[in-house]
Amino acid sequence: MKKKVYVIGIGPGAYEEMTIRAVRAMESCEVIIGYTVYVDLVKEQFPGKTFLTTPMTKEVERCEMALREAREGRTTAMICSGDAGVYGMAGLMHEIRNERGYSEVEIEVVPGITAATAGAAILGAPLIHDFAVISLSDLLTPWEKIEERLRSAAKGDFAICLYNPSSRKRKDYLRRACEILLEYQSPDTVCGYVRQIARDGQEKHVTTLGRLKETGTDMFTTVFIGNSQTRVIGEAMVTPRGYRYEKED
């Protein structure tokens, strides 16, 4: 009998942001496992499933729980918000499967809409051309490394999407990130941020890098910093495809 764990990105929040493939995969499962908040987001849509949850920090345990369920013959879905492969559980699931001897269990990763593209769609088109995605969380990454990535992305004139811009313990991280970017980019650089993407209370804001530095965000916010070409068109934050305008000038 096939023993299988699906690692599924459920998208930013709303059920309709899930792919048809993700829904079918979850319907095919006996057990659905995730962080409490994400399980609550999908519970109603998948009646008759066994739901198992662990707190935010218990990710290794959550992966092993899923692998154990699958090994015992219950096809299992591990759900992540956004995309399972972008700051999600897809990697850790492969690591734990390998380190703890669950090689008989097959892993299938089902992609989902990540906050970068979900938030971009709400703001307009900030990531239409080359971009970098950087998390400001220093739980697993030294701040020096994060700083180095911010500098590299700014030097390369990438549009930048910031995940985890701040939290209760990291209130000033977005300000520190903006200060670094301001060494390379104009304070007029077009920026935007979206709160509670595809959830109740969704908010979008278009601003500048100078003003973003003074803006308080939270862990439910995704931040977008434009490249040198990014402009405001109507109320939208839009990065042109390449350098069409330069060439035409």
Place this chain on the structure above:
Amino acid sequence: MKKKVYVIGIGPGAYEEMTIRAVRAMESCEVIIGYTVYVDLVKEQFPGKTFLTTPMTKEVERCEMALREAREGRTTAMICSGDAGVYGMAGLMHEIRNERGYSEVEIEVVPGITAATAGAAILGAPLIHDFAVISLSDLLTPWEKIEERLRSAAKGDFAICLYNPSSRKRKDYLRRACEILLEYQSPDTVCGYVRQIARDGQEKHVTTLGRLKETGTDMFTTVFIGNSQTRVIGEAMVTPRGYRYEKED
């Protein structure tokens, strides 16, 4: 009456990779417009719609066609492969709406699964942590700018996803990109590429940066270059979340 254009990312190819929201938006439309190949991918699923197509290069015309249809009262979907906001039509649609006076038409961008996360899911989890997305197409971007972005991404130790790695006219671009990355990264850096994501003939390959340089790809290939931490686990290409392993050593 509301005049509306949806700019919809239909995902990498297979119908089931579309989001429920994208399907519902297309069902609500009278007219569906896109590049011929993408329209053919979805035509069967949406009977009774008016389908309009333009060739690959006629993107401005395609946007104006959609805006004109909407202004005349027919709710219209402009479809893009992957995500409409990642090398897609979302930005150009905002630009054309503004430049050519279609302000009465509302634009709603519906995100989709882009090749970066679709391909990552097939390979394992190469983009689990900070990453950069770079197109090697120099149609609208000077090659010097692309080179600068490759250098910046390598210096920042980003995992990198390359779109448009080559084409008939740009056969050696992937080789040139690899040569630049090899100035900063080991030839043993774990790399992968996926052809025909979610379409017939899908192929995945895990390799090294040194070997990738010698590999011929095509315009239907998405390429992934690992960061300094990326490893092969079983047959999967996996980038750890942050620097957990360094810390534990």
